[in-house]
Amino acid sequence: MSESYEIANRSREKTTDYVAQIRIFLAAHPEWWTWLVSASVWGILIVYTYFSADHFAASSQPKNIILCLSSGQYGGETFSSAAEVTQTSVQDSIYATIFSGMIPWALMVFAMMFPLLKYPIRHVAFSVRQRNRTQAIGIFLLGYTFIWSICGIFFRLIPEFSGNISTGSSLNVQNLAAGLIFLLAAIVSWLPSRKITMMKCDITLPIRLNGWSLFKDSIVYGIKIGTNCIRMCWIPMIGLMLVHHSALWMLAVSLTVVIERYFVPPGSKSIGYVWALLGGIVLGSGIMH
Numbered sequence: 001m002s003e004s005y006e007i008a009n010r011s012r013e014k015t016t017d018y019v020a021q022i023r024i025f026l027a028a029h030p031e032w033w034t035w036l037v038s039a040s041v042w043g044i045l046i047v048y049t050y051f052s053a054d055h056f057a058a059s060s061q062p063k064n065i066i067l068c069l070s071s072g073q074y075g076g077e078t079f080s081s082a083a084e085v086t087q088t089s090v091q092d093s094i095y096a097t098i099f100s101g102m103i104p105w106a107l108m109v110f111a112m113m114f115p116l117l118k119y120p121i122r123h124v125a126f127s128v129r130q131r132n133r134t135q136a137i138g139i140f141l142l143g144y145t146f147i148w149s150i151c152g153i154f155f156r157l158i159p160e161f162s163g164n165i166s167t168g169s170s171l172n173v174q175n176l177a178a179g180l181i182f183l184l185a186a187i188v189s190w191l192p193s194r195k196i197t198m199m200k201c202d203i204t205l206p207i208r209l210n211g212w213s214l215f216k217d218s219i220v221y222g223i224k225i226g227t228n229c230i231r232m233c234w235i236p237m238i239g240l241m242l243v244h245h246s247a248l249w250m251l252a253v254s255l256t257v258v259i260e261r262y263f264v265p266p267g268s269k270s271i272g273y274v275w276a277l278l279g280g281i282v283l284g285s286g287i288m289h
Contacts, residue, residue, distance in 0.1 A: 030125035030133055034114040034141070041111040042251075049247040105152035108240075109145055112254040113229060116261050117144070119202045120225045124218060127207035136207065136218045143222025144229075151230050155241055175286030178242035182279030185235040189260075189272040198266060200228040233257060236275070243282065252278060 026032055121137055128136045188194065205224060207217045236253050243249050256278075260271040 027130075029122075030137060031118045031121040034117060034121060034137075038111050038114045041107050045107060045111060045247050045250070102149065102152060102156070105156065106145065106149065108250065109148045109152075112250060112257070113144075113148065113233075114141075115254070115258055116201070116229065117141075117225070118262075120204075120221070123204045124207055124221065128209055128214060132209070132214065136214060139215055139218035140222040140225075143219035144226040145222075146219075147223045147226035148230065151234070151237075155237065172286040174242045175282050178239045179279045179281075179283030179286060181235060181239040181242060182275050182282060185239065186272040186275035186279060188235060189275060190269055195266045197228070197232050198261070201225065201232055201261070203228065239278075239282075249278075 121140065124136050124140045125133045203224070205217065205221045207221065208214055236257070240246075240249055240253055256271060256274050264271055
């Protein structure tokens with residue numbers, strides 16, 4: 001009887017130890033839930049891409065094309081006189097472009113950018129009281145996502161004002177442009193200033209402890225880190241836009257920036273070769289098609 005009691009007691013102690021170790025790990029790594037968010041979004045993107053290939057193919061077709069039709073038939077329709085199928089107004093088109101693209105852009109930020117925030121999130125978490133950690137981190141991420149959303153609006157408007165990325169452009173032209181963009185990313189990564197740009201992604205700012213000051217400091221810090229991250233990653237993001245944010249290319253770019261941030265010594269040229277390889281692949285695709 002006593003032996004069974006001792007075995008049960010040891011089992012409870014081991015379970016308690018495991019729980020304590022998990023709690024210690026989570027407390028020491030407050031960024032864990034942003035990685036969980038990122039992994040969840042990646043799962044959604046991969047599943048949605050796999051099961052919705054027809055949807056993505058249809059969504060990439062030109063819309064709102066102006067057609068000037070003479071008398072006769074077109075697409076099974078009979079016209080007795082000249083007819084015109086007009087596109088929506090420029091303002092409506094801009095609004096549609098922004099709103100239709102902001103959710104995918106936000107998912108891209110959650111999936112690709114959140115894993116790069118380990119050190120800033122730790123700074124926020126360890127600068128405030130433990131009971132305010134989740135609140136402060138959430139406010140920081142709000143500021144970070146806000147500045148990336150502003151950037152996203154700008155990127156989404158590029159097709160409206162640039163003929164190079166318009167719906168009339170052929171796929172191979174866009175692939176050629178994307179390949180050149182990734183090659184530009186390689187060149188920029190070899191510049192001496194690249195190390196300084198990367199270091200700015202992990203700068204720290206004072207975070208006060210209470211009330212409005214905590215809110216203001218956290219959101220300003222998020223905006224600051226987001227701005228520095230945009231300076232670091234804007235070139236690959238344009239490349240991704242040109243390849244229509246393909247999940248495969250998003251994964252390749254995300255792994256590249258994560259490896260550059262955490263595993264490659266500052267000043268190393270190896271990441272530049274990765275960007276050059278990606279650029280070469282896209283260029284080859286554009287040339288062959």
